[in-house]
Amino acid sequence: MVSIPECFSESYAEARAKFCGAAATAGGAIKSWLNPNGLGPNGEKLYLDTARFGAADANRMLVMISSTHGVEGHCGSGAQIAWLRTGGLAKLPKGTGALLVHAINPYGFAWTRRVNEDNVDLNRNFVDHDKAYPKNEGYLALADALLPREWSMEGLAESQRVLDAYAQKHGAFALQGAISGGQHTHPDGVFYGGRKQTWSNRTIRAIAREELARTHRVGVIDYHTGLGPFGHGELICTVPPTAKSFARAKAWYGKEMTSPETGTSTSAVVTGAMTDAFPQELPDAEVTSVAIEYGTYAVPDVLNAVRADNWLHQRGDLASPLGRELKADMKERFFPAGDKWREMVWTRAYQTIGWALKGLAA
Numbered sequence: 001m002v003s004i005p006e007c008f009s010e011s012y013a014e015a016r017a018k019f020c021g022a023a024a025t026a027g028g029a030i031k032s033w034l035n036p037n038g039l040g041p042n043g044e045k046l047y048l049d050t051a052r053f054g055a056a057d058a059n060r061m062l063v064m065i066s067s068t069h070g071v072e073g074h075c076g077s078g079a080q081i082a083w084l085r086t087g088g089l090a091k092l093p094k095g096t097g098a099l100l101v102h103a104i105n106p107y108g109f110a111w112t113r114r115v116n117e118d119n120v121d122l123n124r125n126f127v128d129h130d131k132a133y134p135k136n137e138g139y140l141a142l143a144d145a146l147l148p149r150e151w152s153m154e155g156l157a158e159s160q161r162v163l164d165a166y167a168q169k170h171g172a173f174a175l176q177g178a179i180s181g182g183q184h185t186h187p188d189g190v191f192y193g194g195r196k197q198t199w200s201n202r203t204i205r206a207i208a209r210e211e212l213a214r215t216h217r218v219g220v221i222d223y224h225t226g227l228g229p230f231g232h233g234e235l236i237c238t239v240p241p242t243a244k245s246f247a248r249a250k251a252w253y254g255k256e257m258t259s260p261e262t263g264t265s266t267s268a269v270v271t272g273a274m275t276d277a278f279p280q281e282l283p284d285a286e287v288t289s290v291a292i293e294y295g296t297y298a299v300p301d302v303l304n305a306v307r308a309d310n311w312l313h314q315r316g317d318l319a320s321p322l323g324r325e326l327k328a329d330m331k332e333r334f335f336p337a338g339d340k341w342r343e344m345v346w347t348r349a350y351q352t353i354g355w356a357l358k359g360l361a362a
């Protein structure tokens with residue numbers, strides 16, 4: 001009997017070892033991509049690992065990605081390992097393969113951050129960097145409040161006044177959108193989309209071309225945490241409702257699929273989502289993507305942890321007691337302790353994978 005909670009890991013290094021072990025046991029072809037831009041907190045090298053299963057010319061591929069938002073990789077990695085350990089491979093229909101992408105943002109995973117080594121939110125980085133960036137007026141008004149000089153009672157109270165005033169005027173969801181929708185103006189801020197393609201961005205594109213060039217139908221599940229009810233996995237489609245892949249996602253996931261653009265999601269509309277890379281790199285394939293977003297804690301608590309983590313890396317001291325306290329909070333907000341949440345994650349992942357495989361086969 002496979003213990004589901006034990007499929008999850010407390011650190012990036014533990015997750016990587018477990019993933020590569022489980023993938024090797026299951027007979028996967030493993031490839032490792034070294035991130036050249038840094039090391040983990042214990043000096044460990046940072047790798048993105050892929051494991052491929054099924055025939056080389058598989059017509060249909062299920063792609064599962066963990067750690068687009070670094071720390072959220074505790075969840076995605078656990079789901080990937082649970083899939084491997086519970087015999088997911090044996091349930092793949094004939095002609096369908098699987099590609100598991102483990103720790104697409106290994107830096108963020110290792111350092112308990114959402115962002116990567118450039119302070120970039122990977123899920124805002126897949127915009128066209130040759131074009132004008134989307135504007136985020138709200139962020140301009142909030143930038144100073146989001147990165148206070150001091151993480152002190154007075155500094156935080158002042159910040160809170162600014163955020164509360166914004167919410168009072170525009171609504172709480174508009175505040176969430178202004179903070180989390182993405183911005184390209186403040187490299188030291190939160191939800192920063194960057195001004196060029198990051199290493200993870202270039203690497204996932206190379207992986208798509210290398211592993212999926214001969215695949216006709218691709219189903220992508222990208223694992224996230226931090227929004228929605230505790231343990232529930234919301235299936236978010238981030239493409240515009242006019243896209244063909246939107247209709248496909250609707251056919252695969254039915255009313256369980258939500259859309260930020262139509263206002264049915266707990267997520268704000270974001271630009272530059274990572275999964276956009278797949279249709280761009282595979283123009284001849286039918287790509288159907290969904291982000292599975294698992295709830296943890298209330299939105300203000302989650303956003304506050306992100307803000308605190310950003311302050312810590314910009315202006316604080318990671319080794320201080322406050323630094324350790326903020327890091328522990330960051331981890332808990334995106335990876336709640338205890339077995340229940342992990343078991344709920346896998347139950348919903350299992351269900352979603354089943355729907356994706358049905359969709360791929362239809």
Ligand SMILES: [Zn+2]
Binds near residue numbers: 072
């Ligand atoms: Zn996320």
